[in-house]
Amino acid sequence: MQYIEKPVHPFNRILDHVPILGDVIRQPLGAIGFIIVLAFIICVIFAPLIAPYDYSRQDIPNRLAGPSAQYWLGTDHIGRDIFSRLVYGSRIAFGTALPSVAIALTIGTLLGLIAGYLGNKVDNIIVVLMDSLQAFPSIMLSLAILALLGPSLVNVIIVIGLTWMPNYARVIRAQTLSIREKTYIESERSIGATDGSILLSHILPNVIAPALLLAAMDLPWVITFEAGLSFLGMGVRPPTPSWGVILSDGYAHIFESQWPIIWSGVTLALTTLGFTLFGEALRDVLDPRVSGTRGL
């Protein structure tokens, strides 16, 4: 009898060629997350092509209009197209989240490596400093700093980077502590490798994976955090179309039109949901031992 090959859906064949992403998409929730994240990234890259209008174009006679063929999601209080503003807003969300997570990751990794590798007094000092940074509720710490620095995009990035940094320092430190004692590190040291080269070429590659995963999981939280600060008027300033600014404009006119709040709220919640589903599926693929709980 001739062997008949089981038919494989062409889509699955494609997935086989993408190592990690393929496994993520195979999970239903991971696939939903992937679609949302993809849509988000497409908006970030192609914002001018997708948005039908400029984000600051005003059409006063049609202010606070509901959804229509002309303005798909309606207009805000000075007649700006909500859809276009939301599309451009993805750029602000991404442009804040990425650098601030990068700052947190870089400084956190550096401090975590130093604390874990050197140990003793240095370790104690860094741990106590991280503890006291985490002793503030993150929103309070950010408000205290922004109250002095004044609201701006760059300040928000710095503040978020600083607030999120201790998490990374902790993760990297714990990993470094366990790897420091391994035999291959000791043998490196015995052949005269410097601390710097051991840290960079032997410890860092072994400890960075969990921190990178944490960064992926943190992106949606940083996006909502930025929007929250902008909602309070402490982040990105109008007329820049941050989702938080759109939400705050909508709040000011809540009795006249609900559409700005509804659309920007839904966009924020969906983006966070998408990134979270994608991040959790990614984590399940990379580290199957951990099941569905998110650490604080």
Add this chain to the structure above:
Amino acid sequence: MLVYVVKRFFMTILVLLLVITFLSLLVHIVPGDPASAILGPRATPALIQKVRSAMDLDKPFYYQVGNMVLNLLHGSLGTDIITGQPISRFVFSVLPHTLILAITSLSLAVLIGIPMGVFSATHPDSWMDHLMAIISISFTTIPSYVAGLFLLLIFAVQLHTLPAMGLGKAGDTIDYIRHLILPSIALAITWIGYLARLVRTSLLEVLNEPYVRTSRSEGLSEGLIRYKYALKNALIPTIAVLGVGLGSLMGGAVFIEIIFSRPGMGLLIYNAIQIRNYPMVRSGVLIVSFLFILTNFIADLIYTFLDPRIQLNKGQS
């Protein structure tokens, strides 16, 4: 055990001192002069000097920290530079409202989230479990301010069923509670989802432990095993998280208090930021952080008490 508690206590004090130092230091690290920022561009140099000395900015840094600690030990937060009144009067008149909001939200999260988690864990992979998973994931990903605005939109603007602004008529408890409903639900939503997921995971883990299998083999009823023996152990991580929860809910209350115009620490700090009243911002942040540290400390103690295995691990890290 006692050694651990004492050690943890001193760590807490140390962190508290560092928090105070950091808040005093902040004024110096950040560019610009807070006194001229408060007074605006038209202030005379003499006036700026006066405010600077009222804020202790003309004194050395260590003096400021020491002074702040001494004041705190006397139960004082200093004097408000704008009204000349003690800052503590402002803080303590609104603090109870924030505490009530945070505690109500946390209770809601416990009352709704834990049963959801228990139900999911005892019916794993059923369609209800999947539904609960979708609900709880969505809940954890909705930012509290979006939840607050949506609730405001639905119940206050559209349906007019619940009041949205302020605290209600003074002295009217029923009215106070009615004004508490929307804000506390908005603040609780994330934690309902989070607790449901946490309890589901930890209960499933416990239900797979050998001692549960042994109890089953001894013929104990499933209800007794689940709710009496397993749940008790499964709730230990949840209790640890609740301490953190109370603190983080007090932080999250900023948004909710602003959206619902509800007097509280969040609104106090926010309003102080608007007029650049930095000493007020600093005192507000200090008190919220202090409560945050305190609840963490208490949660840690309860946790150690409930599960004595913890302290060994913690002592090392």
